[in-house]
Amino acid sequence: MDSHTIPTDYSPAQDLLQDKVILITGAGDGIGRAAAESYAAHGATVVLLGRTVAKLEAVYDAIEAAGGAQPALFPMDLASATEADYANLAEAVAGTFGHLDGLLHNxxxxxxxxxxxxxxxxxxxxxxxxxxxxxxxxxxxLLPLLEQAPRASIVFTSSGVGRRGRAYWGAYAVSKFATEGLMQVLADELENTSRIRVNSLNPGATNTAMRRTAYPAETPTKNPSPAVIMPAYLYLMGDDSVGVTGQAVNAQS
Ligand SMILES: NC(=O)c1ccc[n+]([C@@H]2O[C@H](COP(=O)([O-])OP(=O)(O)OC[C@H]3O[C@@H](n4cnc5c(N)ncnc54)[C@H](OP(=O)(O)O)[C@@H]3O)[C@@H](O)[C@H]2O)c1
Structure with missing residues (x-):
């Protein structure tokens, strides 16, 4: 697997994502919420997708209170959404923004x-x-809308167990291997024909509800908060990573 290391001294410019439209899935909690707030703080207009409306509204309010561009909300349960629901979402994004610069599968x-x-x-x-x-x-x-952007980025979220399998991690580990596969296939398909780069990002152990459920005996604060790992999320979404594609990236060393 090709892997890419983010410069250790990477420091995103405050206007890194100015005028970019970025859709984040699972934007209501954990890493997705931190990414939505961080992208907005760096100038992006964010499209918040998630299944719990109250959580999405809280993120919307936090972004507006911080002076970010007004986000768009898309409540959607990814467990039950149909192809028609995805088509409606793409139509709504097209109608509001006309294009998409970034897609964070989180x-x-x-x-x-x-x-x-x-x-x-x-x-x-x-x-x-x-x-x-x-x-x-x-x-x-969303590919047709990403094609409309001058330089678009798709980021898939992986995991340590998506790069090396481990006992008892079951469907989760297998799903993350599949995520790496989808990333590689899509990156290869788009490499020479498109301005869309495609990479996977392993956040590493991060203090969220999911980590606390997976490791109930662990002291939660031993792991960084989602805000701490945002440089990698910003790097892959902003133009500093133009030319980087098909890579398996780690947010923590
Ligand atoms: N935290 C870690 O240590 C760690 C390590 C490796 C990889 N990851 C990966 O990082 C990503 C974010 O995880 P996290 O730690 O931030 O977990 P989290 O706090 O549990 O957040 C997961 C997010 O996904 C949303 N979600 C779950 N099922 C959904 C569905 N059916 N439809 C729409 N949204 C759905 C949740 O929505 P609700 O809040 O509404 O339920 C929540 O916003 C995941 O892909 C995870 O596998 C995390």
Missing amino acids: AGLLGERRPIASATWPAWAEVMQVNVNAQFLLSKA
């Missing part, structure tokens, strides 16, 4: 943590739907 489900031998099909299927199939459907629906 929403994710942890699912069951148990051996493959006792994993249940409904839980397996839901994780694959949210963590993999939704990324395919959303990417496909």
